[in-house]
Amino acid sequence: MTPSAPTPAYRRLSVEERRSQLLDAALGLFAHRTPEDISLDDVAEAAGVSRPLVYRYFPGGKQQLYEAALRSAAEELQNCFDEPRDGPLLARLARALDRYLTFVDQHDTGFSALLQGGSVVETSRTTAIVDGVRRAAAEHILSHLDVADPGLHLRMTVRVWITTVEAASLIWLDEGKQPPMPDLRDWLVDQFAAALAVTAARDSQTAALAQKLADDL
């Protein structure tokens, strides 16, 4: 025998590597089909492993695999929000939105099934994972805005804008990904500034922020 690199088929994966290989396969499937349409056989086939092996890693079956895949997607989504804290605020928001919309584009059907609810594998735990992403998004925005103690009005404005982004993403998928992604991004950034301006008219904390945003440009 001559020494050679082992072929992928013979490489022994660590538990973590195997787990993440299965999650990647599952995410790939969940991205473009609803959870109802996917069986563990499909996941095994996509990962090129046996069905018993999928069960060994996810003894809870599809529900457990779905939640793990969802957690992994949620992490990926939260990474979209990481943005250096310099430069104009609205430009930072635009860059984070670019990453977020790229994620939506790549995971279209799965993203839409998850957020629109009604999935049979949806539970209070999956809802909690999605809510965690929303909370993280709100915290990121408030931290970039440099607000340590956001009042009622500002909190509501930021949280509502996050659902605006979600709803617009779903409608965007529904409308065959129209308008083009950069237009949707700019529209969402402008909606953020406009929503803040409406709140600024009745809340001094938000008014100070809106002024900062305007000076920033």
Add this chain to the structure above:
Amino acid sequence: MTPSAPTPAYRRLSVEERRSQLLDAALGLFAHRTPEDISLDDVAEAAGVSRPLVYRYFPGGKQQLYEAALRSAAEELQNCFDEPRDGPLLARLARALDRYLTFVDQHDTGFSALLQGGSVVETSRTTAIVDGVRRAAAEHILSHLDVADPGLHLRMTVRVWITTVEAASLIWLDEGKQPPMPDLRDWLVDQFAAALAVTAARDSQTAALAQKLADDL
């Protein structure tokens, strides 16, 4: 025997009356407790009838009762949108919002459980009922705006604003019903005008509408 009006306890209800009595009792319970916390026994007790009678009307048990109650609540919600087609457009929107927010106030916990998802009795059918209410709201708004053939931008703006209203209602409940309801209503009306203005900057159909709204005041 002297003739007298039958006491309520002895009055024989028609099938429709009985059904609506049970639905009212169920809605009353679902309004302030999550579906998980309610049993058919509770519904029977609230309606002052026997448990077998509840099953006779809703042989599908709690799931069927919940869906029927939800349908009845959806109808009630859609009635909130009925508004005469005269007077300034934003004033009409404000009046519809007043009725909607009163509904949210009255059905707080049930409303929130339903929209936040994760309920064990939630199914694709309950999701479809809620989506039907959203669609009806969008159609009402577009019809008041007198737009027969709304383009992509206007559709997205109106649909996104409807989720703004939903999200704001949930956050409002979450924040102990603060700010006061009239403030929330005015904020939502202003957000509508602001969202329309953002879209008007890139879409001529919406620009014409925004102009109409401004002339209207």
